[in-house]
Amino acid sequence: MTSPFSDLAGLRARLRDLPDADAAATQAAQARNAQLTKPAGALGRLEDLAIWYAGWRGTARPRLARPQVVVFAGNHGVVERGVSAFPAAVTAQMVGNFEAGGAAVNQLAQAFGATMTVHPIDLDRPTGDFVEGPAMSEADLVAAMGVGWAAVDPEADLLVAGEMGIGNTCSASAIAMALEGGIAQDWTGRGTGVDDPGLARKVEAVAQGVARLNGETDPLEVLRQLGGREIAAMAGAILAARHHRIPVILDGFICSTAALVLHRAAPGILDHAVAGHQSAESAHARLLEALGKAPLLSLGLRLGEGSGGALAIGVLKGALACHSGMASFAEAGVSDG
Template sequence: MIQTLDDLRVLLGTLPGPDTVCRDIALAREPQLTKPRGALGRIEQLAAFLSAWQGRHPPAMQAPVAHVFAGNHGVAALGVSAFPPEVTLQMVANYRKGGAAINQLCRAFGVRLGVTEIDLDHPTKPFNQEPAMDEAEVVAALNIGLGMDLAGADCLCLGEMGIANTTAAAAIALALYGGTAEDWTGPGSGVSGSALDTKIKVVAEGAARHAKAGDGLEILRRLGGRELAAIAGGIIAARLARVPVVLDGFIVCSAAACLKAVAADALDHCVLGHVSREPGHRRLVKALGLDPLLDIGMALGEATGAVTAVPLLKAACQCHMGMSTFAEAGVTDHD
């Protein structure tokens, strides 16, 4: 647990690196498997990635987990979303009843789902008028993520729920990477017309007020939300526990971007599950230097894109260890 943002800055400067021994074992095995080299594309690369960040060979994908953090945003009251703030709480109840899309995808792909709502009765402050959170609030939310129990997890798929959080994500991206509010602000839950104009205005005002106020953690405090801070904490918790992370869409990546703005290697243990159709996400993915596993037009959030990519991780593990080598199969190597 951390007491201040400075504690997290120190932690970000001392993150453990990959297990290069396990990575090299995986890289050495891959060319021996009965297929042309590179024929499985990124599935081959994922096996080495998982070995490196799980710290073991062979890599495993028997116990993937997903976690959705939920928070409410003060800017929701400004008319930036197609849905009212109470939908956040209602969707949390839906997750717990098993009725949401993320529940079905987790069932389909054998992923264990957790949900944490964070102080939904107390939205963050409207960031176009003042910082969204004070330091105690953002540290408390970060600690929720940092305190995740990841024992036995093979990977962590992170997701979110929070009405108006695409507004927060757009403001964070604008503050970190520049451009215009129009570059980063999209329909989110389905706004258009005057509501979209309002959303763009709020994003522009927020970034103008806070963009020069400090580093990525200050941007997270001033423009983010409790669920974004918890996601950032979860990313770091996974790094410390040697659990690879599968990032989801625009909101999750905006939280991740705040970490990368402080420590260039903060996301090295992360893979991007998908790129969403939210316009700002594709731009943010490029800025972060991430390469999505999937590009299939999803834009739901709640870890759905990350969980949909889990079968590719399972395929990587199965192919890496299940396939015979040329020697084992008695097949002549093409070399």
């Protein structure tokens, strides 16, 4: 699939006139849930999850058959400031590992029946150091979001977007601070496990990068100034999924930052998304609160790659198995009180 936009104006147009969930399917799923052989509300959030999914898929009794995991990779100029525990070369090395099927997200995608594709974006051309100037040109931003859009299979019935990019927690922290306020320490964690001096350098880079924007809050401009190509691609993929009415499970801190850009650009744009998990990255809980998303899981994960989102596919599969497979009181011959 190709991207439907070729410039920033076309991209902004895609943030408007968004399709909504099917209200009739949502109501029918609610009615079905009320007749299943269980006390009302006994399956907790699984019930809400199944009803949410039913609305976006347009059927009261949905099945999850074609989940898709997409992983985007990009390199960051800010890495030269010593903000990561790993060198930039690891990005390309991990792309090779994804392609060979050796990463954690490969195993989780396979475990839950998801197809997985990997999309490296100009790894030989890192973004600019956002402390000194814009990370991307407008053309770079549009192209990266277009890669994300084009990566989404219109026939998929669930999307998980993941990332790989040494230095991208630094970029994500700067985006979050620029859009949500606060100080750099609020938003900056250890990422790949950077030591105390590295964390201090990272905090300084985030603070200086945001200060350079002089209060700019336009979400796409913030993404252009501070973001990475893989972060932009995740935003493009999540946006494409909304237009295709494909439900989304958000991954961790970096994916949630990509989602935050969309959320600030068009409130309500993430109605088709749930948060897969709360990661161990220190600011992720704060970011989920800003998005208004309660995580499905909280297991101390901090790997990225889409791994937490992929793991949460299992929760959604469980919710749908119960919702669509359980008997009603009438079918089972059980008294409903």
